[in-house]
Amino acid sequence: MNIVGLDSLVFGVDDxxxxxxxxxxxxxxxxxxxxxxxxxxxxxxxxAVVRHASDGGLAEAFAPSPxxxxxxxGVADQATLEQIGAELGKDRPVTLGSDGVLRCxxxxxxxxxxRVTCRRPIDxxxxxxxxxxxxxxxxVNQVAADPAMVCTPRSLSHVVFxxxxxxxxxxxxxxxxxxxxxxxxxxxxxxxxxxxxxxxHCLFLIQAPxxxxxxxxxxxxxxxxxxxxxxxxxxxxxGWKGFWGPGRHIMxxxxxxxxxxxxxxxxxxDADMDLHDDTWVPRAVDANAETSQTxxxxxxxxxxxxxxxx
Amino acid sequence: MAGANESCTDAPEAYRPLCxxxxxxxxxxxxxxxxxxxxxxxxxxxxxxxxVGYRNCCPHNGVALEYRKDMFLNAAGTDxxxxxxxxxxxxxxxxxxxxxxxxxxxxxLPIRIxxxxxxxxxxxAWGSGGCPGNKGWS
Ligand code: FES
Ligand SMILES: [Fe+2]
Numbered sequence: 001m002n003i004v005g006l007d008s009l010v011f012g013v014d015d016x017x018x019x020x021x022x023x024x025x026x027x028x029x030x031x032x033x034x035x036x037x038x039x040x041x042x043x044x045x046x047x048a049v050v051r052h053a054s055d056g057g058l059a060e061a062f063a064p065s066p067x068x069x070x071x072x073x074g075v076a077d078q079a080t081l082e083q084i085g086a087e088l089g090k091d092r093p094v095t096l097g098s099d100g101v102l103r104c105x106x107x108x109x110x111x112x113x114x115r116v117t118c119r120r121p122i123d124x125x126x127x128x129x130x131x132x133x134x135x136x137x138x139x140v141n142q143v144a145a146d147p148a149m150v151c152t153p154r155s156l157s158h159v160v161f162x163x164x165x166x167x168x169x170x171x172x173x174x175x176x177x178x179x180x181x182x183x184x185x186x187x188x189x190x191x192x193x194x195x196x197x198x199x200x201h202c203l204f205l206i207q208a209p210x211x212x213x214x215x216x217x218x219x220x221x222x223x224x225x226x227x228x229x230x231x232x233x234x235x236x237x238x239g240w241k242g243f244w245g246p247g248r249h250i251m252x253x254x255x256x257x258x259x260x261x262x263x264x265x266x267x268x269x270d271a272d273m274d275l276h277d278d279t280w281v282p283r284a285v286d287a288n289a290e291t292s293q294t295x296x297x298x299x300x301x302x303x304x305x306x307x308x309x310x
Numbered sequence: 311m312a313g314a315n316e317s318c319t320d321a322p323e324a325y326r327p328l329c330x331x332x333x334x335x336x337x338x339x340x341x342x343x344x345x346x347x348x349x350x351x352x353x354x355x356x357x358x359x360x361x362v363g364y365r366n367c368c369p370h371n372g373v374a375l376e377y378r379k380d381m382f383l384n385a386a387g388t389d390x391x392x393x394x395x396x397x398x399x400x401x402x403x404x405x406x407x408x409x410x411x412x413x414x415x416x417x418x419l420p421i422r423i424x425x426x427x428x429x430x431x432x433x434x435a436w437g438s439g440g441c442p443g444n445k446g447w448s
Contacts, residue, residue, distance in 0.1 A: 014385035018378070064398060064408050066384075162395070162410060212410050216395055243373040243394055260377040260393035 001083055001178040003194035004117050005202045006156040007046055007074035009218055011263045012053035013066040018262045019050045025238045026267060027152050027231055028220070042220050045118045046074070046156035050263075059103070059111035063214035067264035071110065071159055072101060074117025076196055084114050087176060107172035108163045108213070122154055127224045144226075151231040153220030157254075157270050158201050160216035162208035163189070169205050179203070182276050183251045185287035191251055198275035200252035215265030217258060221273070225255045228271040232257035235269075236299050245269075247296035251283070256293075325422055325429035328354070334361065334428065339382035339390070341366060344434045349374065351436070352419050353382050354428065355390065355401050361428055363419035364404050365436055368392040370411040390416070 013019040020038050024030060028040035028048060037051035051058055053065035061069060075081050085102050088094050094104045101113040128137035129144075138144060163169040166189040173179040179192040182200050191201035206216055222228040229246055236242050236259070243266070245257030254273040261267040285291045334340055334356040341350030353376070354363040366374050366382075370392065376382045377393035384391050389407070390399040397409025404416035417436070422429040 018381070022377070063396070067396060208410055209412065211408070211412055214396060239378045241374055241377050241393070243371075258394075260374070262377050262381075262393060264396040266394050 001087075001194070002076035002080045002196040003084075003114070003177060003179075004074045004076055004119065004196035005046075005194065005199065006071065006159060007115060007118055008049055008070075008072040009047075009068060009156065009159055010049040010051070010058065010070035010072070011066065012055065012058050012061060012069040013050055013262055013264070014053050015066070015262050016050065016052050019066070022240065022261055022263070022267065023048055023050065025235055025240065026220075026269075027150075027235075029152065042153040042155050043122045043124055044155045045120045046220075047118075048156075048218075048220075062109055062111070063264070065264065066262055068159070068161075068215040068218070069111065070103075070113055072113040072115060073194070073202075074119055075114050076117065078116060080196075081114055081116060084177070106169065108161070108165070108169045110161060110163075119155070124152070124154065124223070127227075129224075149227075149230060151222060151227045151234070153231075153269075154223055155221045157199075157219045157221045157273065158204060159218045160204040160206060160265075162206050162212050162214055162216050164208060164210045164213055166190070166205050166207035173203065180276075180278065181282050182280060183282050184284040185251070185291075186284050188287045193276065198277060200254070200274045200276055215263065217266035217268050218263075219256075219268035219270045222269050222271040224271050228255050228257060228269045232259075232269045233299065235259060242299055245296070246299075247293040249293055250291055324432055325424075326432045328428045328430045331356070331359070331361070331423060331426050331428055337387045338380070340380050341376060341382065344430075350376075350379075352430075352434070353380075354419075354421060355383065357401070359423065361421045361423060362402060362404070363421045363430065364390070364399075365417035365419060367417065367436075368394060368397060368411065369406065369414035369416065370395060370397055370409065 023040040031041050032039040036055050039047055039049050041047045059070045085094055088104050092104050096102050101115045103113045106112050130136045130138050170190050173192050178195045181190040182193050183191045189205040189207050192203040241260045243258055248255050252273050254270040257269045258266045339353050339355045341353040343350050351366050353366050354361050368375055373394050375392040382390055395410055397406050397411050399406050404418055406412050406414050
């Protein structure tokens with residue numbers, strides 16, 4: 001099935017102002033603000049939607065608030081949408097909303113939706129680097145380090161759930177929706193890639209205790225490592241509490257930086273994820289400190305060797 | 311002042327003043343750094359004349375709980391929340407009622423109120439090391 005990735009994540013929160021401030025500080029663009037919530041977009045039109053947990057328009061909560069309330073995937077075309085409706089309609093209620101979103105629950109009970117993707121071409125300056133031994137990309141006399149550089153997340157990357165039965169959750173996505181497992185943490189769960197994208201994962205599932213269910217984290221793609229570091233550094237300077245990163249994952253190769261958030265799970269910045277096709281043979285390793293990253297750093301405030309601390 | 315009673319936990323000298331009770335928002339939380347330098351390694355929650363304290367370290371991944379300075383509670387102020395993965399904790403006991411570490415508890419910091427002053431142990435059980443940090447995915 002030609003699912004191209006995530007289109008939108010919808011959150012039900014208990015502190016709307018803090019959540020809106022979080023997404024704004026994260027760098028997304030606010031395109032809709034009403035008393036009941038807001039919509040924030042990345043450069044390609046993918047989005048995070050935030051509403052108060054009590055908002056009647058939200059899908060039913062499946063975990064205490066704050067938490068994620070709906071995960072909406074983008075599909076290539078109307079035919080794919082109909083194909084999904086026919087497939088999932090076999091064994092569960094599926095509804096088509098006036099917003100064009102086909103809605104149901106996955107086999108864990110997580111509300112999911114599908115719509116013809118909102119993704120649009122990204123209009124942003126190219127990222128150019130100079131590497132010895134390679135043809136220079138950045139023109140002579142064009143400088144790269146700009147303290148005023150605007151870092152707007154480019155695209156919704158991935159979402160991660162704690163699920164009570166990871167094998168069952170995985171089967172739903174692979175057998176019913178045609179996702180591929182790209183890699184697997186044997187003590188946690190699979191990284192999943194839908195057929196309409198080569199990106200390593202847009203979904204990662206983590207086995208959790210039976211009572212535990214809900215968001216682990218979500219992230220948008222930044223342009224590259226430089227933008228990720230600058231955006232994360234600014235985010236921390238604005239008072240958000242980082243807890244892991246910056247570093248670089250091994251599964252997917254994406255650079256990462258995770259922060260606590262008022263959404264019920266962590267908010268991450270990521271960049272530069274691997275692409276895979278169907279010839280890729282999934283790796284399976286135990287998740288631990290060695291297999292989770294190639295390197296890891298901690299934030300620190302600006303410093304100069306010429307400063308008074310020298 | 312450090313004295314002969316230092317090793318006796320019941321001696322008043324075993325506790326040091328943290329702040330005035332009236333400096334804590336009633337119904338709210340506040341983070342502190344026990345060494346005076348670095349990130350907040352414990353936090354207190356005040357309800358009227360009662361103050362409870364906990365190490366700022368989630369039993370799940372061993373990371374700090376708040377998403378911004380002093381934001382340790384849910385909006386209604388009824389629960390302590392870890393904003394890494396949404397674990398909820400009982401304010402009075404630190405017991406995790408929901409989340410990946412359900413059934414475990416936050417490490418309590420004994421608190422005394424003396425003449426309107428909030429007192430904490432002179433020696434903090436976890437030393438000055440803070441929270442060990444992320445242990446992985448699950
Ligand atoms: S680290 Fe606190 S819930 Fe995961
Ligand atoms: Fe991630």
